[in-house]
Amino acid sequence: MFPEYRDLITELKTSDRHFLQVFNHHNELDQQIKNIEAHLEHRTHEEVEDLKKQKLRLKDELYTILRRTAAKQ
Template sequence: MFPEYRDLITSLKTSDLHFKTLFDRHNDLDQQIKNLEGNQDHVHARAEEIEVLKKEKLALKDELYKVLQKHAA
């Protein structure tokens, strides 16, 4: 995610608690989504849950990007 900001991400994960929290939550959601998509049991119930998680993950990604742009300026 955002390879052009790799160094800044590394820095912010240690210096900005809010950024670290967002980043960790984004990664947790990514793993949850992968786990749910890999489990083919209860496909219909999972599809709705996966959609909600993906929307939350996307919102976090947008917020992370705003923070990165702010600090890069």
């Protein structure tokens, strides 16, 4: 995710608690979706779609933080 910001992501994960929380929550949702798609967890189609929407909102938030931080540097 966002290879062009790899170094900045590493930096923010150690210096910005909010970024770290959003990043971790995004990764948790990603793993949960993968588990559902691999039939390791069972959810309805609607629940899976909701998880994917949540993940996308978090990804958008991460990208906004990255762009804003990069512009300041």
